[in-house]
Amino acid sequence: MIKNKDTGENDDTNLSLGANAAGVNMRSAPSLSKQKQTRMHSTYTDKPSIDEWSPLLKIIARDRDRKAFARLFDHFAPKIKSYGMMLKSQHTSAQMAEELVQDVMIKVWLKAHCFDSEKASAGTWIFTIARNCRTDFIRKANRINTSLTADDLWPMAEEEEPFTSLHQRRIEKNIHSAVAQLPAEQADVLKRIYIEGKSHSEVSAATGLPLGTVKSRVRLAVSKLRTLL
């Protein structure tokens, strides 16, 4: 039994959130045929996005709208800068981090048309770009000699099955509310890991918390999120 947090309704299928959002009654369809999945999929595309940044990104892709881009930039740039502050080289970390911001945001502008709101939220899409850019940035800055690039290590999700993206949308929606409910100490550790880009041991060093404590907070946070998915 899954409790739908937004509507307060209970539903008896694990697709409840996605199905309700798509306006499709899933109760009578415990096993989905390929055809039904496809129909559900297309219905869902007409619905508004769950997060505020996705529509903005779509506008950027469609209209090449600079104002929309500026809004996106103003929110994400400081966070990407934070993520880049761990970069080390002969330059100050702030300079490197601003270069990363530039790399990431120009990619966002150029690749906006590749953004598929059914597969991920804008935040997740930008996060994966930032992560891959940072990895390639480190590789280039340290003159690491390898043919590997970040795109080899984190292949973009290419699962075509509509069920997957529907499922993914549901996950995103739930994570959104779940993150808001996390205890502050767990949210803080997650922020250091994802936004400051620190490894578990770096978080431990920065906070003075034992590594075991950092790990248990991550574990608790993730299992809490899981129960809400």
Place this chain on the structure above:
Amino acid sequence: MSHFHPDIHWLTEYAAGNLSMSQALCISVHLSFCPKCRKEVEQLNSLGGMMLSRPQAMNDATEQPQSELEISDSLRSHMLDLISNETLPNVPAELAVETSANDEPSNTAVELPDCLDKLIPNGTEKLDWKNLGSAVSVARLAAGDTEREVALHKIKAGGRVSNHDHKGREVTVVLTGSFSDQEGQYLPGDFLIKEPGQAHRPIASEDAECICLSVLDAPVKFTGPIARLINPFLRIRTAAS
């Protein structure tokens, strides 16, 4: 279906981009075999997206002073100028190249995960294998990790590796075939970690050779080229059994 998975910490570090490239490669190989962990990583990616999307909390405890994270007006206006530039391509050239490169059919006998294509472009047979005794051989991979040794290990069908310990943590992912040790049997995709002090005695299954990707933390430097020649397996010391 693999039975030995990276734990939630490895997956989180992978999703957050905080692993070295060679460690991320091990996770990526495992994911190519494991739909369950792929799903988890999707969730962990979404978690990163949410952390990035949510408004900055004012009372955040952090070592990063807000002033340092401020975006200078010059960067902002530079970005807005950049995107107004008519000559900016709509699709970066690199994207087009990548797509075509990935579509090349593989002519290797053993199907390898895509993430290994660049490191092993001509199949495992063509790698520079060095024998380490009668049952095991090793081929180093140029994964560009200066702090770790990245290699494929191949155990002959039925081959037994002598009991050994590792000087640093070793991450192993099975690519083909299978092997066993006292902890269990490892099949393609299985991900295992041996910490220093965890000696083991791997034995490949009788029916096929076993190839694994391994990434070893190498805190102890080689003393010189001679030592390396004498014992390329120096990093692994034989355990008193």
